[in-house]
Amino acid sequence: MKGSHALFAEAFGTFWLVFGGCGSAVLAAAFPQLGIGFTGVALAFGLTVLTMAYAAGHVSGGHFNPAVTVGLWAGGRFEARKIIPYVIAQVAGAILAAAVLFAVASGKSGWTGGLASNGFGAHSPGGYSLQAAIIVEVLLTAFFLIIIMGSTDKRAPAGFAPIAIGLGLTLIHLISIPVTNTSVNPARSTGPALFEGGIALQQLWVFWVAPIIGGVLGGVTYRSVIAPAAD
Numbered sequence: 001m002k003g004s005h006a007l008f009a010e011a012f013g014t015f016w017l018v019f020g021g022c023g024s025a026v027l028a029a030a031f032p033q034l035g036i037g038f039t040g041v042a043l044a045f046g047l048t049v050l051t052m053a054y055a056a057g058h059v060s061g062g063h064f065n066p067a068v069t070v071g072l073w074a075g076g077r078f079e080a081r082k083i084i085p086y087v088i089a090q091v092a093g094a095i096l097a098a099a100v101l102f103a104v105a106s107g108k109s110g111w112t113g114g115l116a117s118n119g120f121g122a123h124s125p126g127g128y129s130l131q132a133a134i135i136v137e138v139l140l141t142a143f144f145l146i147i148i149m150g151s152t153d154k155r156a157p158a159g160f161a162p163i164a165i166g167l168g169l170t171l172i173h174l175i176s177i178p179v180t181n182t183s184v185n186p187a188r189s190t191g192p193a194l195f196e197g198g199i200a201l202q203q204l205w206v207f208w209v210a211p212i213i214g215g216v217l218g219g220v221t222y223r224s225v226i227a228p229a230a231d
Contacts, residue, residue, distance in 0.1 A: 005059055006060035007060070007085055007089040009056040009060035009062075010060045010063060010086055011090065012056060012093060013052040013060070013063075013093070014090040014091075014093035014187050014188075015094070016052050016097075017045070017048040017052065017064050017065075017094075017097075018094045018188050018192070019097040019101055020048035021041070021116075021188070022116040022188070023044075024036060024040060025116035026105050027104065027105065028040065028041075029041050038174070038178070041116075041173065042170050042171075042174045042182075045169055045170065046167055046173070047166060049062075049064065049162070049165055049169050050166025051162075051166075052064060053161065053165055053166065054162050057161075057162065060086075061078070063090070065090065065184070065185040065186075065188070065211075066086075066087040066091070066211075067141050067145075067184065067185060067211035067212050067214065068144070069086045069087060069090070069215075070083060070212050070215050070219075071216055071218050071219035072145070072219060073219070074216040074219035075145065075218075075222050076219075077219075094187040094188055094190055094191035095191045098191030098192050098195050113196060114196065115191075115195055116181060117189070117192040117193050117196045117200035118180050118188075118189045118192075118193070118204075118206075118207045119180065119181065119200060120132070120133035120179075120203060120206065121203075123200065124178075124179060124180060125178050125179075125181055126178035126179060128178070128179045132179055133179060133206055134210045136175070136176045136179045136180060137176075137180060137184060137206070137211055138210045138213050140175065140182075140184050141210070141212075141214025143168070143172070144169065144172060144184055144215075145217075145218025145222065146218045146221060146226065148168075149219065149223070149226075150164075150222060151165060169184075180207070183207040184211050184214070185211060186207055190204060190207075193207075
């Protein structure tokens with residue numbers, strides 16, 4: 001496997017995640033009379049990961065998320081030397097997706113400029129605090145890593161990992177859209193924030209720090225506590 005192919009797969013997969021997930025929130029969540037709502041947005045994010053895990057997971061591992069990349073390294077499943085190139089590819093894919101979504105969304109009269117960015121306090125969909133945002137982002141990212149590592153363990157049933165991972169991300173969104181608009185993915189947060197600017201960009205640091213901490217906790221927990229218990 002050539003490294004460039006893996007990086008392209010990560011950029012392509014992250015593009016699909018951001019465009020599909022954030023696009024569903026921006027373009028379809030509150031569409032008059034036929035809006036898909038929070039449930040539809042949660043399902044859309046899950047479907048982006050499920051489909052890309054099958055489409056490109058065999059090329060790059062299907063991370064599409066800096067927190068997953070760092071978490072898999074902490075869990076002993078990924079080489080440290082590959083972290084930075086993977087993260088750059090993921091962020092590039094997310095920014096490109098946000099740019100395309102911006103071009104589409106701005107074509108509607110009366111569009112307010114939102115791109116489903118993440119936030120807390122005044123920028124939280126439900127008005128949740130910074131503390132609540134950090135707790136939910138750390139906890140849910142940790143569980144996401146545990147789901148990923150468990151479903152891709154060599155002892156797990158083969159071929160079903162993308163389904164478990166996609167449904168896991170759906171559940172994560174069902175829980176946390178009202179709190180932070182759900183990140184658990186620094187690249188997903190970065191693309192929209194760069195185009196929204198303002199408070200979205202000011203609060204972006206939380207959606208790098210908290211998911212990466214959660215990813216490391218999840219990776220270490222699976223490697224040191226769950227996996228040995230299954231031997």
